[in-house]
Amino acid sequence: MAALAAPFRAAANEAGKSDDPKDHAKEIIFEHLGDAYGWEVPFDHHHRIPLPCIVLPKEGGVCVFSSARVQHGEYMCDKGMFKIATEAEAEQYHVRAGKLVQVIEGPDGSVEYYRPWWFDFSITKNVAALIISCLLVGGLMLWLARWHRRKGLKAPRKGLGAIEALVDFIYKGVIVSTLGENAKRFAPYLLTAFFFIFGMNLLGLVVIFPGGANLTGNIAVTLVMAVLTFAVTNIFGTKEYWKEIFWPDVPLFLKFPLPIMPVIEVFGMFTKPAALTVRLMANMMGGHMIVIVLTLLIFIFYYMSPVAGGATTVVSVIFSVFMLLIDVLVSFIQAYVFTMLSTIFISLAQVKEHHAAPAAECDPADADCQQMSAEELERMRRTQRVHEQELHAARKEALKKKGETAN
Amino acid sequence: MELFTPDFGLIFWMFVCFGILFLILWKYAWPMIIKGMETRADLIDKGVEYAQNAKEQLDNAHLEAGKITAEARKQQAEILREADKMKNQIVEEARGEAQKAAQKVMDQANEAIRQQQKEAEQALRDQVSEFALQIANKVVKQQLADDKAQAKLVSSLLDEMDQKN
Numbered sequence: 363m364a365a366l367a368a369p370f371r372a373a374a375n376e377a378g379k380s381d382d383p384k385d386h387a388k389e390i391i392f393e394h395l396g397d398a399y400g401w402e403v404p405f406d407h408h409h410r411i412p413l414p415c416i417v418l419p420k421e422g423g424v425c426v427f428s429s430a431r432v433q434h435g436e437y438m439c440d441k442g443m444f445k446i447a448t449e450a451e452a453e454q455y456h457v458r459a460g461k462l463v464q465v466i467e468g469p470d471g472s473v474e475y476y477r478p479w480w481f482d483f484s485i486t487k488n489v490a491a492l493i494i495s496c497l498l499v500g501g502l503m504l505w506l507a508r509w510h511r512r513k514g515l516k517a518p519r520k521g522l523g524a525i526e527a528l529v530d531f532i533y534k535g536v537i538v539s540t541l542g543e544n545a546k547r548f549a550p551y552l553l554t555a556f557f558f559i560f561g562m563n564l565l566g567l568v569v570i571f572p573g574g575a576n577l578t579g580n581i582a583v584t585l586v587m588a589v590l591t592f593a594v595t596n597i598f599g600t601k602e603y604w605k606e607i608f609w610p611d612v613p614l615f616l617k618f619p620l621p622i623m624p625v626i627e628v629f630g631m632f633t634k635p636a637a638l639t640v641r642l643m644a645n646m647m648g649g650h651m652i653v654i655v656l657t658l659l660i661f662i663f664y665y666m667s668p669v670a671g672g673a674t675t676v677v678s679v680i681f682s683v684f685m686l687l688i689d690v691l692v693s694f695i696q697a698y699v700f701t702m703l704s705t706i707f708i709s710l711a712q713v714k715e716h717h718a719a720p721a722a723e724c725d726p727a728d729a730d731c732q733q734m735s736a737e738e739l740e741r742m743r744r745t746q747r748v749h750e751q752e753l754h755a756a757r758k759e760a761l762k763k764k765g766e767t768a769n
Numbered sequence: 770m771e772l773f774t775p776d777f778g779l780i781f782w783m784f785v786c787f788g789i790l791f792l793i794l795w796k797y798a799w800p801m802i803i804k805g806m807e808t809r810a811d812l813i814d815k816g817v818e819y820a821q822n823a824k825e826q827l828d829n830a831h832l833e834a835g836k837i838t839a840e841a842r843k844q845q846a847e848i849l850r851e852a853d854k855m856k857n858q859i860v861e862e863a864r865g866e867a868q869k870a871a872q873k874v875m876d877q878a879n880e881a882i883r884q885q886q887k888e889a890e891q892a893l894r895d896q897v898s899e900f901a902l903q904i905a906n907k908v909v910k911q912q913l914a915d916d917k918a919q920a921k922l923v924s925s926l927l928d929e930m931d932q933k934n
Contacts, residue, residue, distance in 0.1 A: 482777070504794075529803075583783050586780055
């Protein structure tokens with residue numbers, strides 16, 4: 363809380379604004395939810411862990427410098443001058459506040475803030491957290507894989523056992539049960555997605571350094587995950603899946619002169635990843651926001667009266683701890699839900715051609731239908747034959763075994 | 770809305786990081802982990818099945834052993850009964866045989882006695898007839914002499930016969 367108190371005073375002193383925390387609440391909340399060019403250190407608002415800034419200046423080439431250089435002002439590199447745009451400047455020059463910009467002064471003294479969408483590749487707090495999550499998840503999974511390579515069939519215990527149980531839970535409970543025989547094909551992506559999201563979620567709940575970044579509550583991250591699911595779904599979609607989108611099994615007037623159903627289906631293709639994106643982001647951001655707001659309440663009430671502040675402290679801390687515990691659950695649930703929905707979307711795109719209705723529903727005059735049902739019958743017979751063969755083989759095996767035991 | 774505007778930099782790094790993580794795990798982690806878990810699960814399943822089979826077989830063996838014992842007991846009883854029956858039969862047969870043999874011996878003895886009797890009768894008859902002939906002979910001889918002598922002879926002959934008998 364002392365760590366949080368500092369920014370109020372600092373912000374107040376810098377801007378010369380009022381000391382009332384209510385005036386800064388929104389700023390602080392958004393600062394914590396958003397990205398930054400350095401990583402906060404607990405109990406110290408003036409120093410941050412510097413992270414590398416990578417920008418592409420207008421003149422071409424790349425500029426790399428430490429974020430500590432732009433934290434309090436401008437930095438001049440050989441290709442240009444860079445700074446973090448303040449709110450006032452952002453409004454004036456139509457750039458986003460709190461982001462790096464290149465300041466270009468024209469020969470006539472005019473100033474241009476240069477920041478196209480491809481400008482900034484900095485390792486920001488979120489990118490650093492992303493890398494840490496990757497290392498963590500990758501390390502844990504390689505550790506588990508190494509156990510399997512080295513120890514063979516011995517079951518891991520303790521931490522590794524828990525990770526394996528989780529892998530098994532997702533693989534068997536979600537992937538295999540939904541995708542069936544296709545499970546092996548899509549399991550690497552889905553498992554990676556689950557553990558990546560889960561790792562990022564949990565790291566986000568850790569308040570100090572390697573954690574604290576609101577990574578899965580950032581729309582860029584969830585958008586990429588959803589786009590990947592979208593890509594996997596559609597790249598590996600079967601012919602039948604595309605047929606169902608563009609020529610679904612509905613009365614002709616719904617698809618012929620006006621392609622109503624195809625339009626709805628195509629729209630559905632895009633709403634699925636959009637829902638994935640927003641669901642994960644909103645849930646994780648909401649968790650972070652609630653904890654920050656509860657903490658801010660303490661300062662707001664302290665400003666009003668110390669007694670109210672004292673009472674709020676107790677309530678807020680209890681609620682914060684409760685919310686953080688809920689967030690641990692939510693971290694898992696959201697990762698699980700994302701994986702499960704991705705699996706379902708992928709499995710929906712793996713549709714096989716389904717055959718016509720059973721023979722009883724066939725119109726005797728409908729030769730096509732009857733032919734289909736004959737095909738169906740043939741297929742069933744074939745399956746039955748295979749089953750019988752299997753049964754026969756099993757019986758033989760059993761007899762053989764019996765004979766062996768008798769001997 | 771700042772929160773809903775994705776940063777291109779973060780998107781880029783996200784693609785890079787996730788891509789690298791995915792490739793590494795795809796190549797070096799997931800296949801081993803999944804295969805390991807499945808192999809282990811199979812092994813455990815097989816173990817359980819084996820144990821169940823073994824237990825079943827053991828139970829069957831107990832049952833079988835009991836059945837075999839009961840069968841053996843039954844056979845034993847039957848054999849004993851059979852032996853007893855055979856013994857009785859043999860004894861009975863022997864007894865019959867002995868009786869038959871004794872009967873035969875007795876019959877033979879009787880026959881011999883009858884034979885001897887017959888022979889003795891025959892001999893007696895022969896002797897009597899011989900005596901009669903001799904007497905008759907002497908009587909005839911005496912008759913030729915005188916009547917007194919004849920009578921004397923007859924009485925002497927009769928005396929003789931008395932003496933003999």
